Amino acid sequence: MRRIITMTVNNRPGVLNRITGLFTKRHYNIESITVGHTEIEGISRMTFVVNVDDERTAEQIIKQLNKQIDVLKVNDITDQAIVARELALIKVAAPPAVRQEIYTLIEPFRASIVDVSKDSLVIQVTGEPEKVEALIELLRPYGIKEVARTGTTAFTRGAQKATTNQKTAFII
Amino acid sequence: MAKMKVEEQEKAKTKARMSGSLMLIEALKAEKVEVIFGYPGGAVLPLYDELYKAGVFHVLTRHEQGAIHAAEGYARISGKPGVVIATSGPGATNIVTGLTDAMMDSLPLVVFTGQVATSVIGSDAFQEADVVGITMPITKHNYQVRDISELPRIIKEAFHIATTGRPGPVLIDIPKDITTAEGEFDYDQDVHLPGYQPTTQPNHWQIRRLVEAVSQSKRPVILAGAGILHANASNELRQYAEQQNIPVIHTLLGLGGFPADHPLFLGMAGMHGTYTANMALCECDLLINIGARFDDRVTGNLKYFAPKATVAHIDIDPAEIGKNVPTKIPIVSDAKAALQELIAQQGKPADTAAWLAQLDEWKRRFPLHYEPEAGTIKPQKLIEMIYEMTNGEAIVTTDVGQHQMWAAQYYKFNRPHRWVTSGGLGTMGFGLPAAIGAQLADRSATVVSIVGDGGFQMTFQELSVIQELRLPIKIVIVNNQALGMVRQWQELFYDKRYSHSLIPNQPDFVKLAEAYGMPGLRAKTEAEAAEVLKQAFAMDGPVLLDFHVRADENVYPMVAPGKGLHEMVGVKACEESSR
The missing domain is CATH 3.40.50.970 (Thiamin diphosphate (ThDP)-binding fold, Pyr/PP domains)
Structure with a gap:
């Protein structure tokens, strides 16, 4: 099962190493990581997408992350109302004959062309990972030369539905 | 002013x-x-x-x-x-x-x-x-x-x-x-660690759930680990067990947390645990883990572990709860705080009369067992002799392997903080240097460092320190000229192919001790061993004792790797008549 875990951490040397080392040590499989500054100086935010076998493993991940001294807060937000976004740059083969077709194709995705050369285009797309995935699949027949994806970054929406089944990792 | x-x-x-x-x-x-x-x-x-x-x-x-x-x-x-x-x-x-x-x-x-x-x-x-x-x-x-x-x-x-x-x-x-x-240099500042706020006080609702579970249980058991020792909660453990009539099992590292001679004590659990302790874990209907982490050496195959039990787990580390064993009643707390709270609740004690009778029967019928043999030194007998010689009061440090298990089985710890062993990592070479620290922590204690001939050779350079500081440590080498536990596994699971586990080529340990400036003594029979121990414990300073024990002795009972705790081998029923 796929879990989206967000956390805030002290922006100290080695903190990313600490977290990824923990994932390696305990055999957790990371799909993506994003890291960046938050609104508070000295505090960074990380978003992980991990693949785990069961809920128990997901719970263990949260608990092990919580044990790290530099980790301030950990949340598994998978089952909450969230905003999850990813950015991808896709370099696709685009001889003049198919350019117009590609322009039309990407339009519903609200993607944009950020670089044009003689025989290729670079398309930038932002959105939920599934949307990014869908666009890449659509463009594949034209010949994808390169893809760069940022990985998912996410947080919870301002308002949570009352019925949201928020999983309490652990009752202390 | x-x-x-x-x-x-x-x-x-x-x-x-x-x-x-x-x-x-x-x-x-x-x-x-x-x-x-x-x-x-x-x-x-x-x-x-x-x-x-x-x-x-x-x-x-x-x-x-x-x-x-x-x-x-x-x-x-x-x-x-x-x-x-x-x-x-x-x-x-x-x-x-x-x-x-x-x-x-x-x-x-x-x-x-x-x-x-x-x-x-x-x-x-x-x-x-x-x-x-x-x-x-x-x-x-x-x-x-x-x-x-x-x-x-x-x-x-x-x-x-x-x-x-x-x-x-x-x-x-x-x-x-x-x-x-x-x-x-400003050392007056407060520690400010927002990401590190350990929970030390138990959740009252969970405590009440446990009190309720105890009152309804028929076959409860406490599995107590080193968390008891870290929290200095031995007295509370005893008080709680007596108040609620619940028998107590220790992990290897927990030994001494509960008195070994107490009628409610069932012994050590796990791979080389007692029959009664392991069977109690299999048969219990309520398992209260206090400060242990359900290590694989304690649980055996998890599929067969405590199949009939509701599991309650008191641990200061929330990550240990539910890690290996699904837990119904999780209590994140310092062991002492949780036990004090449980005692204060004065819950209705479990009706354990029939359960305790069953356990006593097992204890009587299936005690730890070895065949005495006077012409040699049985390692188990050696530990018993050391126990008697020190009135069970010594600090015992060990390495890892057979001698460690025999020490855990046959040295009956009645007091906390007397047992220093490498549990989780299983580090050979630990026992001798650990004895130095143990003696420095308690200068008046008798410290016995029980080591194997293999592990001793990993760190024996520290004899220099023992001699230099004149630390009166009694170093006991349980010498079977082998890496005994490896040899035992090769005998049992690898068709006796003793691949690199026999080390007959040894230095003369007595001369080695003398080279470091301390006396060395050797014994090869039980009678010699008794004599040598008497001499050693009469000495003021450090002494090294080289005991040549039965080399082919195995540690029993044993739960083979991958087996459940109920599948012990080497258990022998005690004949009624011989009691």
């Missing part, structure tokens, strides 16, 4: 400008550190210069591994953090085993390693190693000091982290230029 003045002076002193090395010395004084275990080298020369001037008690072990195991022994007995200093590069990498050992067994250590100067870090300088990187997964936390202004805060945090919550080792890597740089 005069008092005010003194306080002001004190405050001024703690804010004085000084070198990083001196800061370290001052911080150690503020933390009331009595002894440092260490080994000098290039990167820590400025620090050792200050140690020299300050006259701090420092034990120079003969290898850094010895230093850190000694610090572990000290921490285990004293309950205070063990302090270690090692130099950069090889000095630091030599303590990796000890750090891992302390991490696994939750021992508080504060370890200082030297590092090359900040200007050359990352250039593969002489004796440079990425110690923070190497030790990240084997410490509770670690630091590299990057600026002198951080040093006091970091040291204070390190002691706090090492000794609170679930204890563990904390490492501080200090580049050489930081030790000579000057800065302001």
Whole structure:
């Protein structure tokens, strides 16, 4: 099962190493990581997408992350109302004959062309990972030369539905 | 007025400008550190210069591994953090085993390693190693000091982290230029760690659930681990068990937390646990784990572990709860606080009369067992003789392997903080240096270091320290000229192909002791052993005893790897008539 875990951490040397080392040590499989500054100086935010076998493993991940001294807060937000976004740059083969077709194709995705050369285009797309995935699949027949994806970054929406089944990792 | 003045002076002193090395010395004084275990080298020369001037008690072990195991022994007995200093590069990498050992067994250590100067870090300088990187997964936390202004805060945090919550080792890597740089020393600041707030008080709702579960259970059992010892909760454990009539089982590391001669004690659980303890775990309807982590050596195959039980788990580390065994009643707490709360609740005791009768029957019919044989030394008999000789009062340290299991089985610990062994990591070479720390933590105690001939040869250079400090440690080598536990597994599971486990080519351990300046004695029969022990315990100083035991003796009972606790082999029913 796929879990989206967000956390805030002290922006100290080695903190990313600490977290990824923990994932390696305990055999957790990371799909993506994003890291960046938050609104508070000295505090960074990380978003992980991990693949785990069961809920128990997901719970263990949260608990092990919580044990790290530099980790301030950990949340598994998978089952909450969230905003999850990813950015991808896709370099696709685009001889003049198919350019117009590609322009039309990407339009519903609200993607944009950020670089044009003689025989290729670079398309930038932002959105939920599934949307990014869908666009890449659509463009594949034209010949994808390169893809760069940022990985998912996410947080919870301002308002949570009352019925949201928020999983309490652990009752202390 | 005069008092005010003194306080002001004190405050001024703690804010004085000084070198990083001196800061370290001052911080150690503020933390009331009595002894440092260490080994000098290039990167820590400025620090050792200050140690020299300050006259701090420092034990120079003969290898850094010895230093850190000694610090572990000290921490285990004293309950205070063990302090270690090692130099950069090889000095630091030599303590990796000890750090891992302390991490696994939750021992508080504060370890200082030297590092090359900040200007050359990352250039593969002489004796440079990425110690923070190497030790990240084997410490509770670690630091590299990057600026002198951080040093006091970091040291204070390190002691706090090492000794609170679930204890563990904390490492501080200090580049050489930081030790000579000057800065302001302020050690009065409060520790501010928003990401580290251990829960020490139990949740009342969960406590009530446990009280309710106990009152309804018919076959409850307590599995008590080293958490009892870390929390100094032996008295509370006993009080609770007696109040509620619940029998108690110990893990290897928990031994001594509950008196071994108590009628409610069932022995040690696990791979070499007693029949009664393991069967109680299989048959219980309520399992209360207090401060143990359901290690695989305790549970055997999880599929068959405590199949009939509701599991309650009291642990200070929330990550241990539900990690290996699904837990119905989770209680994140210090063991002492939880037990006090449980006692105060005065819940209706479980009706355990029939259960206790069943357990007593098992205890009587299936006790620990070995065949006596007078012409040789049975290792089990040897441990019993040591037990009798020391009235069960000694501090016992061990290595890892057969002798460790026999010591755990046959030395009946009635008091806490008498048992020093490497549990989680299973570190050979642990016992001898750990005995040094244990003796320094309790100078008046009789310390017996029970080691195998294999493990002893990994760290015996520390005999120098024992002799130098005249520590009256009785070193007992259970000599079977083999790596006994490896040999046992090869006998049982590898068709007796003794691949590299037999080591008949040994030094003369008696002469070795003499070379280090201490007496050595040897025994090959039970009668000789009795005589040798009598002599040894009459001596004031250290002595090494080489006991040639039955080499083909195996540790039983045994739960083979992958088996459930009910599938013990080597259990022998006691004949009614012989009782």
